[in-house]
Amino acid sequence: MRYLLLLCCLSAIAPIPIAAADEYLLLPVSHSETATTVSQWQNLNPKKLRLKSEAALVVDTNGNEIYAKHGDEPQPIASITKLMTAMVILDGKLSMQEHITIEKSDRDLIQLTGSRLNYGATLSRRQLVQLALMASENRAANALARTWPDGRDSFVKAMNRKARELGMHNSRFRDPAGLDPGNVASPRDVVRMVKAALQYPLIRKATTTRTIDVYPYKRRGPLRYSNTNRLLKNGSWTIHLSKTGYLNEAGRCLAMQVEIADQSLVIVLLNSFGKLTPFGDSNRIRKWIERGIEG
Numbered sequence: 001m002r003y004l005l006l007l008c009c010l011s012a013i014a015p016i017p018i019a020a021a022d023e024y025l026l027l028p029v030s031h032s033e034t035a036t037t038v039s040q041w042q043n044l045n046p047k048k049l050r051l052k053s054e055a056a057l058v059v060d061t062n063g064n065e066i067y068a069k070h071g072d073e074p075q076p077i078a079s080i081t082k083l084m085t086a087m088v089i090l091d092g093k094l095s096m097q098e099h100i101t102i103e104k105s106d107r108d109l110i111q112l113t114g115s116r117l118n119y120g121a122t123l124s125r126r127q128l129v130q131l132a133l134m135a136s137e138n139r140a141a142n143a144l145a146r147t148w149p150d151g152r153d154s155f156v157k158a159m160n161r162k163a164r165e166l167g168m169h170n171s172r173f174r175d176p177a178g179l180d181p182g183n184v185a186s187p188r189d190v191v192r193m194v195k196a197a198l199q200y201p202l203i204r205k206a207t208t209t210r211t212i213d214v215y216p217y218k219r220r221g222p223l224r225y226s227n228t229n230r231l232l233k234n235g236s237w238t239i240h241l242s243k244t245g246y247l248n249e250a251g252r253c254l255a256m257q258v259e260i261a262d263q264s265l266v267i268v269l270l271n272s273f274g275k276l277t278p279f280g281d282s283n284r285i286r287k288w289i290e291r292g293i294e295g
Helices: 035-042 078-091 125-134 138-146 151-165 187-197 201-208 277-294
Strands: 055-060 065-069 099-101 122-124 211-214 223-226 238-247 251-260 263-272
Touching: 055 187, 055 277, 078 125, 078 138, 078 151, 078 187, 078 201, 078 238, 078 251, 099 125, 122 125, 125 138, 125 201, 125 211, 125 223, 138 151, 187 201, 187 251, 187 263, 201 238, 251 277, 263 277
Parallel strands: none
Antiparallel strands: 055 065, 055 263, 099 122, 211 223, 238 251, 251 263
16 A cells, blocks of 8 residues: 655645545644644654554544545444434434333344343433443334334434435445444544534533443342443543444444544544454554654
């Protein structure tokens, strides 16, 4: 793969990237960027970043791409889908305190995954959103779509409509939980979705909560759910939003908004092989940025 060095004058109106390969270093182009920040990104050598994820994108707070690999290629995104599900629910202004009971129709008939929410489990809409986001609870996501006005099909249409509004033109949604491998998005579209999701306080809080106890059954103790992003247990990471995903067809996926070297960045990793690969790639990205800036 070819890597080209982008040379530009800081006094120019906007730096123009020469690189056209599918993996490259792109310098900031925002007028508001300082010379210091531009210099920081210039110090990063993409040849030193060896990621195992099939597709990857790292973008700063101004939308400047620091690293990209197959950034425009649609990929199955598995449970990262649930970010869109949560946004549509919150946009719908439905009562978040309304209690919803899990039904047989909420079970997964695509991947045949299990669930700790048995038929008859009852939680508020807010709690179902929390479980769908932090613990990737599939029945929670399906129940949210089922109880949408006009039902599940109408909900999926609303998901695709929201995607179009966000400019996610390389995306398609077929189910609310991400169980259908036909749920696809390019890394650049996932960045758009993450940035939109950041505007919702409940999504930020739910996706970064490490554990939660819920009481879906009467006269029974709590169920404790844990976040699927193990990086939240690492005190060296500052994470403001995150969502994991996994299907055989999608591999391991991870999307996050994080702080690295005093910079706000969105990291998207898709189609990683191996349970720990997205977390390993995230650490490789962080070290690459920190060492590049220090160097």
